[in-house]
Amino acid sequence: xxxxxxxxHPDLALVQRAKARDRAAFNExxxxxxxxxxxxxxxxVSDVADAEDLTQExxxxxxxxxxxxxxxxxxxTWLFRIATNLCIDHSRKSKRTSENTTRLVNSYDGEEDxxxxxxxxxxxxxxxxxxxxxxxxxxxxxxxxxxxxxxxxLLYDIEGLTYEEIAEVEACPLxxxxxxxxxxxxxxRQKLAPYLRT
Amino acid sequence: MKQNTTQSLQxxxxxxxxxxxxxxxTLSAQQTWELERHLxxxxxxxxxxxxxxxxxxLIHNLERNDTPDFFMAKLHSKLDEIDAAxxxxxxxxxxxxxxxxxxxxxxxxxxxxxxxxxxxxxVLLFSTLAHxxxxxxxxxxxxxxxxxxxxxxxxxxxxxxxxxxxxxxADQLAMHSTTTNEGAAIP
Numbered sequence: 001x002x003x004x005x006x007x008x009h010p011d012l013a014l015v016q017r018a019k020a021r022d023r024a025a026f027n028e029x030x031x032x033x034x035x036x037x038x039x040x041x042x043x044x045v046s047d048v049a050d051a052e053d054l055t056q057e058x059x060x061x062x063x064x065x066x067x068x069x070x071x072x073x074x075x076x077t078w079l080f081r082i083a084t085n086l087c088i089d090h091s092r093k094s095k096r097t098s099e100n101t102t103r104l105v106n107s108y109d110g111e112e113d114x115x116x117x118x119x120x121x122x123x124x125x126x127x128x129x130x131x132x133x134x135x136x137x138x139x140x141x142x143x144x145x146x147x148x149x150x151x152x153x154l155l156y157d158i159e160g161l162t163y164e165e166i167a168e169v170e171a172c173p174l175x176x177x178x179x180x181x182x183x184x185x186x187x188x189r190q191k192l193a194p195y196l197r198t
Numbered sequence: 199m200k201q202n203t204t205q206s207l208q209x210x211x212x213x214x215x216x217x218x219x220x221x222x223x224t225l226s227a228q229q230t231w232e233l234e235r236h237l238x239x240x241x242x243x244x245x246x247x248x249x250x251x252x253x254x255x256l257i258h259n260l261e262r263n264d265t266p267d268f269f270m271a272k273l274h275s276k277l278d279e280i281d282a283a284x285x286x287x288x289x290x291x292x293x294x295x296x297x298x299x300x301x302x303x304x305x306x307x308x309x310x311x312x313x314x315x316x317x318x319x320x321v322l323l324f325s326t327l328a329h330x331x332x333x334x335x336x337x338x339x340x341x342x343x344x345x346x347x348x349x350x351x352x353x354x355x356x357x358x359x360x361x362x363x364x365x366x367x368a369d370q371l372a373m374h375s376t377t378t379n380e381g382a383a384i385p
Contacts, residue, residue, distance in 0.1 A: 023277065030273065038265045052266050060276050138256050157257045182218050189246070189253045196252035 011075040018066050026066070029075065030059050036076070036159060037083050043154055044087035046143050054090060058083045074165065081169045084151050091147045134195055141191040149184035156181050212236055212243045221250055322351050 011032075017025030037058055042051040061082050069078060142150055148170070155161045155169060156177075166177045212220075212233055219225050220233055237244045304311045331344040 021281075023281075026277075027270075027274075030270070034265050034269065035262070038269075039262050042263065043260075048266075052269065055265060056269070056273055056276065059273055060280070063277055063280065134256060135259075135261060138253075138260065153257070157254060158260060178215070178218075182214055185218065185250065185253065186214060188257070189249045192253045192256065193249045196249050 012071055015066065015069055015071065015075060018063075019069070026063055029062075033076065033079050034059070037079055040080065040154055040159060041083050041087060043139070043142055043158075044084075044147070044150060045090055050090065054083065054086050057086055061086075073168070077161070077165045077168050080155060080159070080161070081171075084155075084169055087151070088147055134192075137195060138188070138192065141188050144191075145184055145187055149180050149187065152177055152180040153184040153188070157185075211240065212246075214246075217243075217247055217250060220247070221254060322354075326351055 011029070014025045014029050014032075018029060034055065038051065038055045041054045041058070042048065045051050045054060058079060062079060069075070142153070145153065151170065152166055155166045156163070161169065163174055163177050163181075166181075167174050170177065216225070216229075216233060220230065225233065237247060326347045329347050332347045332350050333342045334345045334350065335342050
């Protein structure tokens with residue numbers, strides 16, 4: 001991943017310069033990853049201002065600890081790990097109350113357990129569809145997912161990380177990643193089903 | 199995986215994990231053929247696959263945004279602060295910051311500062327009584343001269359009274375004293 005033969009991954013060259021307190025190199029890292037991190041964080045937290053703050057904090061922490069970055073890891077994975085930890089801390093601090101769903105299970109603890117939710121049929125699917133708001137319904141459904149399931153769905157289905165990379169980000173076994181992904185996708189499918197059938 | 203697929207097909211419906219693998223394109227050609235053959239004859243599984251495909255299409259096409267305006271400026275401002283805190287400090291700047299800290303302690307903890315002053319005064323008084331004279335050498339060439347210790351203490355106190363820490367409250371006190379004296383002089 002990092003180095004193939006004599007060809008060095010461009011991220012690694014930047015990391016080495018950033019470790020030597022080269023601000024221009026760190027700036028290049030930020031420019032390269034800020035949109036990815038921001039989009040991930042924005043869907044992990046409900047508030048846009050919080051998303052910006054947490055993205056800033058991700059890069060501040062990266063700047064402070066770039067010296068301890070292990071070159072065998074991927075910079076992408078490392079940044080997502082910092083961002084995920086910050087988002088989990090943030091969601092612990094501000095427990096969000098679900099408005100549009102009824103939770104059957106209040107917390108997701110087990111690796112094999114499913115946090116199932118049923119769609120709130122008080123919505124008017126027809127008018128929402130007419131307004132082309134499926135995207136916002138999905139955003140809302142994503143925010144209603146338990147944090148750990150949401151992180152895996154976002155990392156796999158949107159950011160394109162592999163199971164192995166997500167296991168590294170989440171610091172959990174590969175089986176747990178797959179389980180969380182399947183459970184998360186199923187919850188989303190169930191919530192979106194009324195609108196997808198139309 | 200093949201075993202799982204076979205088992206799930208034997209149980210009439212495709213397992214959820216196989217549906218996800220089918221979506222991700224990670225099933226073998228044989229498994230894919232078996233699964234699709236099942237889907238052709240099972241309305242329930244076909245519906246689940248359609249719903250899942252629709253949900254994933256939506257997820258893959260979610261809008262992506264760049265960071266808000268001034269993101270880089272705000273970030274670099276924070277990084278500048280970190281760099282400033284990391285920068286090596288000169289001896290003079292360390293002394294200066296120590297004096298600033300001392301001054302802030304005196305302001306924020308006046309009672310403790312008063313107690314400390316009383317304690318220092320007591321030590322000086324005890325030293326004065328214990329040592330009536332102190333050997334003072336005014337410059338390296340001159341001989342040592344015996345000076346009464348109370349004279350040395352007085353000079354030290356006078357020096358301290360000149361506000362060596364540049365405390366603005368002491369300046370205000372001095373100014374207030376001058377103003378009061380001037381006011382008294384006006385008939």
